[in-house]
Amino acid sequence: MSGPETRTPREGYEGTGPGAITPDGCAVEVYTRLPAGDEPDVIASAVPAGASLLELGCGTGRVTHPLLERGFAVTAVDESPRMLEHVRGARTVCSPIETLELDERFEVVLLSSFLVHAGDVRVRDALLRACRRHVADDGCVLVQREGEDWHERVPRERRAGGGLIRIAAADPTGDPRVSAIRCEYVFPDATWTQTFLSRRLGREEFEEALAGAGLVVDAYLTEDRTWVRALPAGRRTG
Numbered sequence: 001m002s003g004p005e006t007r008t009p010r011e012g013y014e015g016t017g018p019g020a021i022t023p024d025g026c027a028v029e030v031y032t033r034l035p036a037g038d039e040p041d042v043i044a045s046a047v048p049a050g051a052s053l054l055e056l057g058c059g060t061g062r063v064t065h066p067l068l069e070r071g072f073a074v075t076a077v078d079e080s081p082r083m084l085e086h087v088r089g090a091r092t093v094c095s096p097i098e099t100l101e102l103d104e105r106f107e108v109v110l111l112s113s114f115l116v117h118a119g120d121v122r123v124r125d126a127l128l129r130a131c132r133r134h135v136a137d138d139g140c141v142l143v144q145r146e147g148e149d150w151h152e153r154v155p156r157e158r159r160a161g162g163g164l165i166r167i168a169a170a171d172p173t174g175d176p177r178v179s180a181i182r183c184e185y186v187f188p189d190a191t192w193t194q195t196f197l198s199r200r201l202g203r204e205e206f207e208e209a210l211a212g213a214g215l216v217v218d219a220y221l222t223e224d225r226t227w228v229r230a231l232p233a234g235r236r237t238g
Contacts, residue, residue, distance in 0.1 A: 012119060012173075012180065017192030022080040027192040030185045031060040032086055033161040039112060040066035042227050043142060046219075051107040054134050056097045056127070057115050060086035075106070098126035105136040112144040116206070119178045119197025128213035132232065141215055141230045148225075151179050151200055163187035173197065 008023065015025035022028065040063060047053070050071045058064050058076035060083050067074050074090040077100060084092045093102070097115070109131045118124040131141045147153075150167075157166040164186040170179040178199050185192040201209070203225070207217055214233045221227040 012197040013195065015192065015194045017185070018190055020080075020082040022083060025194040025196055026059070026080070026083075027185065027194065028060065028080070028082045028086075029190075030192050031062055031083065033163065033187065034062055034165075035161050036063050036066050037160075039063045039144070040070060042221055043067065043108075043110065044070050044072075046142060046221050046227075046229050047108045047140060051139075053108040053110060054102075054106040055090075055110045055112075056100070056130065057111070057113050058087060058090075058092075059083050059113070061088065061090070063110075063112065064090050072108075075102075097130050098123060100130050100134070102134060105134055105139065107136055107139045109135045109139070109141045111141065114144055114146050114198070116143050116209070117146050117198045117201055119173070119175070119199050121199070121209075124199065124209060125212060128209060128215065131230075132214045135232060137232050139232070140218065142221075143210075143228045143230060145201065145206065145226050145228060146198065148202070151181075151198070170198075175199075 010023050013025040015021040015027050017027045019027060019029040053072045053074050055064055055074055055076045058078050064074055064076045064087055068089045076087050076090040077093045077095060078084050079096045081094050084094055111127060111131055115127055116124060135141050151170045154170045155166060155168050157164055166184040168184050169182040173180055178197055181196055181198045183194045210230050215230040216233050218229045218231045221229055
C-alpha cells in the first residue's frame with residue numbers, strides 16, 4: 001500500500017521535520033526508528049495465544065511486528081497510507097478508526113498509543129464505539145491510558161531507538177481538561193516535533209466513557225493502570 005497523505009491535518013495537531021507528516025502530526029520516519037517497548041509483552045500476557053487481533057492506529061508496525069512474531073493474527077488499521085507502507089506480514093486497512101466498518105469481529109481489539117485521550121470527546125467516544133463494534137461478544141478490548149500525572153510532570157524525556165524523546169510542554173487550551181502536548185524527537189541526524197491535544201481522563205471518567213460505548217473494565221493490567229482490559233457490557237468479568 002502506498003500513496004501520499006491526502007487527509008487534512010486534524011485541528012490542534014501538527015508536526016514538523018523531514019518526510020511525511022500524518023494528519024495527527026506524527027512523522028512517519030520517527031516511527032520507523034522507534035522500537036516497541038513493553039507493549040507486546042503486556043498484550044500477550046492478557047489475551048489468548050494466537051488470537052485474532054485488530055490493532056487500531058498501528059502506525060509503521062512498531063507493535064504489529066512483535067505481535068506477529070508471537071503468533072497473533074493481526075489486522076492493522078491506520079489512517080495514514082505512508083505509515084502502512086512499512087507494515088509487513090499483517091493484513092492492512094487504511095481508514096480513520098472512528099469510521100471503520102469491517103464486516104467481522106475479533107477476539108482482541110487493541111487501542112494503544114494513548115488514543116483514548118483524544119482532546120475532542122466526540123472523537124474519543126467514536127474510537128471506543130469502533131472498538132465495541134469490532135470485538136467479539138466473548139472477546140476483549142485492550143486500551144492504553146496515560147499516566148495520571150503526565151500533564152503535570154513536564155518536561156520529561158527518555159532514550160529510545162538511538163534518539164531522545166522529550167515531552168517539552170503541556171500548554172493550556174480553552175478547555176481546562178485538555179492540554180496541547182508538544183513532543184520533540186531528537187536524533188543525531190534530524191529533529192521532529194509533534195503537537196497534539198490530550199484530555200485528562202481519570203479513572204471514573206474513563207470507566208464512564210467505556211460504559212457509554214458498551215464496554216466495562218475487566219482488569220487494570222499494570223501497576224500504574226496505564227493498560228486496561230475491557231469486556232463487552234453484559235459479559236461476566238473476573
